Amino acid sequence: MTELDKRLDHLLNGRKQKNRFRSFKEYDTSSESGLVDFSSNDYLSLTSSKALRKAYLSKLSSTPNIFGSTGSRLLSGCTPAHSALEKRFVSFFGSPSALLFNSGWDANVSFFATVPQPADWVIYDELVHASVHSGMRASRVPPERRIPFPHNDPKALAEVLETITSTSSSNDRSTVFLALESLYSMDGDFSPLPALLDVMGQNVPRSRQCVVLDEAHSTGVYGDQGRGVVHALGEEGGAQGGKRGEGRVDVRLMTFGKAVGCSGAVLLCSPTVRSFLVNFARPLIFSTALPHSTVIALDCVWDVLQSEEGDQRRRSLVVISAYIHSQLDILLARTPRDILHLPPDHNIPFPDSDAPNLPPKPGSPILGLLTPQPHALSAFLLERGFIVRPVVPPTVPPGGERVRICLRAGMRKEVIDSLIEALRLWVDSRVEEDRGVRAKL
Structure with missing residues (x-):
């Protein structure tokens, strides 16, 4: 190993110790894999448009x-x-x-x-x-x-x-x-x-x-x-x-x-x-x-x-965004904030609700779920068939660790329900673990 490699390896080890090490992850998102991709920015699902x-x-x-x-x-x-x-x-x-x-x-x-x-x-x-x-x-x-x-x-x-x-x-x-x-x-x-x-x-x-x-x-x-x-x-x-x-x-x-x-x-x-x-x-x-x-x-x-297909895809994304927000609101209402929560100003309405082609509360296709254990939550969801990637410093400031959910047009409500259920299971497991720790104190 050269002196350069040694110095760089030392710096990389420092990042690993801070749990900030990055590497490429490959996922098979074909229909045969059974994995559902909630990390893609392909919001309108245009990459799969047959037309x-x-x-x-x-x-x-x-x-x-x-x-x-x-x-x-x-x-x-x-x-x-x-x-x-x-x-x-x-x-x-x-x-x-x-x-x-x-x-x-x-x-x-x-x-x-x-x-x-x-x-x-x-x-x-x-x-x-x-x-x-x-x-x-x-x-x-x-x-x-x-x-x-x-x-x-x-x-x-x-x-x-x-x-x-x-x-x-x-x-x-x-x-x-x-x-x-x-x-x-x-x-x-x-x-x-x-x-x-x-x-x-x-x-x-x-x-x-x-x-x-x-x-x-x-x-x-x-x-x-x-x-x-x-x-x-x-x-x-x-x-x-x-x-x-x-x-x-x-x-x-x-x-x-x-x-x-x-x-x-x-x-x-x-x-x-x-x-x-x-x-x-x-x-x-x-x-x-x-x-x-x-x-x-x-x-x-x-x-x-500029076609009807484009309009339909945009409408589909708004609908699925509104749906996941409604389901998350129910889950997070009973979830301790130190386990999982959304940023405080997430999904605020537009100030100009009269803007044409811009609904007052359009629903964001991006949800940053803040948690002190983003890697653990990401791994938990992957085991259940959902690709949801963790985001950690330096991409976000310390204390802003999260998993990020990205939605796409055409997603079925049943898939959203399954993701919400997986999140519920993780929240419940964290609550039980915290109770166990407190009981030993």
Whole structure:
């Protein structure tokens, strides 16, 4: 073993001792295995759509070039197919401009590493994705001008904004960036977006705002034909013809690796921001563009999302989400919080209940069940045929250990009932064990 391997092995052993060691897990999720996958982000079950598969194979057979794009977008990888897909997204999402990326990670890192300038501020929800943090660390914005606020807390956001604007001069031209998500992947809760945007408007002139919303977990799922939460609330913005859009969200990230069932992402922004990223975003400049096969797949997916099948899948997910929440409420009402509980603000209603295509309480497809024994609970559920993965630090802060349940359209209520029963058995076993320990004291 080399000296390098010895040092690295020592560090890995430290992670093992803290029960934080990561490794790949392989599961057979075919119908023959008997396992039910509750860890997949395939919220609409599009990866198993027979209509999508048929349309994709048909389009592949009639397309001359289906393999790699042959280079970055700045070399040979900017094909008519890539440009046509971006134009489709401009129209579909109601955005002034669109820019494809190979992943949501690349898009977030590219934006936050390049667009905010040294004199700007970046204010962010403390639970924003790790990619935003990586982008900020690579940016020229000094650490003291990158400020978190407590999760989903409009009052705390107001306090941060009041602090930074109270010291601003009348001729301050710096931009205040606000980084949020529409649906957070660990707690499974929605952003109180209208309230946060109101706070932003009360403290920062509109000309100095840049609100950036990550819709990775709501792309394809919420809003008219899956256009997302921002579109449903009528808050899509951006610069068009030199004028600000009426909406208050300037930049949106829509990703394709979850409900869309593919890979890649698109950043919806102003033409100026798009041009700036094309010139300065290293993950875009030095990466080979999305392959033709993926561009074709995305075109086919959007045909499904805009069809009756897409509507049916979205309705199915809302129904099954509401059902599991109702059943969990019954179980957790009699469960000690130190054994199992949901985050406090989980599944809060949207403040704007009149938004079209956005039910007042849409039901999150993500449930983060907090427990001090996530590995034990995950193993217990796997023995009973359910793939439910544990989430531990450093992915979540200490004390935030959990198992995460992800739902998919088309899941039967009987399967949900079986999962709830398995959770009940585990809770009962933990209660009995705790009684035994207390009896010996």
